[in-house]
Amino acid sequence: MSEKIALIGAGAMGGAIGxxxxxxxxxxxxxxxxxxxxxxxxxQGAVAAASAAEASRDVDFVITSLNASRIVGLAAFGxxxxxxxxxxxxxxxxxxxxxxxxxxxxxxxxxxxxxxxxDSPLSGGAPKALIGELTLMAGGxxxxxxxxxxxxxxxxxxxxxxxxxxxxxxxxxxxxxxxxLGFMAVAEATQLALDAGxxxxxxxxxxKGGRADSALLQEYLPRFATKDYRRTGRIDNMVKDxxxxxxxxxxxxxxxxxxxxCTEIHRMLTAAGLGGEDQAAVMEFFSGAKxxxxx
Numbered sequence: 031m032s033e034k035i036a037l038i039g040a041g042a043m044g045g046a047i048g049x050x051x052x053x054x055x056x057x058x059x060x061x062x063x064x065x066x067x068x069x070x071x072x073x074q075g076a077v078a079a080a081s082a083a084e085a086s087r088d089v090d091f092v093i094t095s096l097n098a099s100r101i102v103g104l105a106a107f108g109x110x111x112x113x114x115x116x117x118x119x120x121x122x123x124x125x126x127x128x129x130x131x132x133x134x135x136x137x138x139x140x141x142x143x144x145x146x147x148x149d150s151p152l153s154g155g156a157p158k159a160l161i162g163e164l165t166l167m168a169g170g171x172x173x174x175x176x177x178x179x180x181x182x183x184x185x186x187x188x189x190x191x192x193x194x195x196x197x198x199x200x201x202x203x204x205x206x207x208x209x210x211l212g213f214m215a216v217a218e219a220t221q222l223a224l225d226a227g228x229x230x231x232x233x234x235x236x237x238k239g240g241r242a243d244s245a246l247l248q249e250y251l252p253r254f255a256t257k258d259y260r261r262t263g264r265i266d267n268m269v270k271d272x273x274x275x276x277x278x279x280x281x282x283x284x285x286x287x288x289x290x291x292c293t294e295i296h297r298m299l300t301a302a303g304l305g306g307e308d309q310a311a312v313m314e315f316f317s318g319a320k321x322x323x324x325x
Contacts, residue, residue, distance in 0.1 A: 032056050033181050036085040036092040037076075038105050038112065039126070040067040042261070044095030046156035047125065047185055052076060054162070054184040061085040081110040091181040092122045098270070099132035107139055118144040123178050125166075127151045127206075127271050130196035130278070137170065137195035146174040149195060150182060151202035153209075155262045163187040167205070169198035203278055206271040210292045212246045213268075213312050220254040221316040230255035254313045265312065266305035269296045 033056045037048045040062040048071045051058050060071050061079040068078045079085035082105045086092050092112050096102050102124060106112045112122060122140055124133065124147070133149045140147035148170040158164045164186040168175045175191045182189060192201045223230040234248045252258070272293040279286045295315055304311050 033091060034059075034089040035181055036060070036079070036082075036089045036112075037071075037095070038062075038082045038085060038092065039095035040064070040071055041095065041097075042156050042263075043125075043152075043159065044093075045070060046159035047093065047095060048076060049074060050159055050162055050185045051181075056181075056184065059085045059089065082106075082112050083110040083114040086112040086120070087115040088117065090120060091178070092116060092120060093181065094122065094124045094126055096126045097267075098126075099128040099136075102126050102128055103132070103136060106136060113140070113143050113145065116143075116145055119146065121146040121148060121174060121178050121181075123148045123150050123181065125150050125152055127202050127267075127274075128199060129274055130199040130203075133169065133199045134196045146171070146177065147195060148174050148178040149198040150178060150189075151198055152186075153202070153205050157262055159185050166190070167192050167198045167201035169193055169195050169200075171195075200278070203271065203275045206268065207275055207286070207289050209246065210268055210272055210296065211288055212244065213250065213309055214292055214295065216247055216251050217254050217313045217316050220251055220313065224255065224317075250310060253310045257310075257313060257317075259308045259310045261308040263309045264305065265296055265307055265309060266300050268309060269293070269300055269305065272296060
């Protein structure tokens with residue numbers, strides 16, 4: 031059955047989500063300030079909208095894929111925002127990565143307007159979105175999370191209700207701790223393999239099925255070994271998420287020394303001009319440091 035969906039935000043991640051929704055037969059209206067991004071989805075069958083409000087008129091689901099809570103708030107509740115035109119009962123599905131506190135505020139604002147809010151951040155990136163295999167962690171009322179799955183089943187193979195509003199975003203931050211530290215560990219191990227003269231590109235096969243194996247190892251170690259930095263994500267987005275992790279750790283009194291170090295390394299890479307590069311470019315921290323020592 032075709033669903034009527036609005037998409038607000040058509041960047042690398044939103045664009046991949048939009049492409050998948052169109053390929054699976056859904057009706058999609060899209061808004062983004064970057065008209066080139068909108069045009070790319072229109073070429074695939076989407077309908078362009080001049081504002082978030084226009085996109086959200088007469089749809090059942092509104093998906094937001096944006097970079098910060100301030101932008102999400104403006105898109106949803108600002109001038110010409112989703113709430114201006116969304117019909118009662120519309121499910122707003124925020125697939126952005128934002129603060130849990132902001133999510134809880136937005137959920138309350140949505141409820142006051144007779145709208146449903148589900149925070150459903152993701153893991154897997156654009157490649158997984160395109161084949162419908164995202165991992166989604168959802169927060170919100172159980173009935174709303176269940177309704178949201180009607181739209182999200184097209185892009186996700188793993189969809190888990192984690193609890194009330196904000197629980198999805200909290201789980202995403204936990205995911206980012208594991209990913210951020212994992213990227214650093216795999217990059218560091220790759221550099222050791224290269225320095226020791228081992229064929230680094232064979233390591234994923236050699237370790238497959240063992241305790242050190244992971245999806246991250248299998249996907250990224252070959253990329254680290256060859257410095258393949260084709261963009262599927264951005265270092266500065268990881269910085270944003272790790273900053274939120276550290277804020278949450280302060281709120282909860284959780285000691286996270288390894289995450290603090292990982293955050294600082296990512297900040298250093300951003301300061302060095304690599305913020306817009308793919309996460310694979312963390313390899314530059316290790317290979318670059320070695321080159322400086324050798325010279």
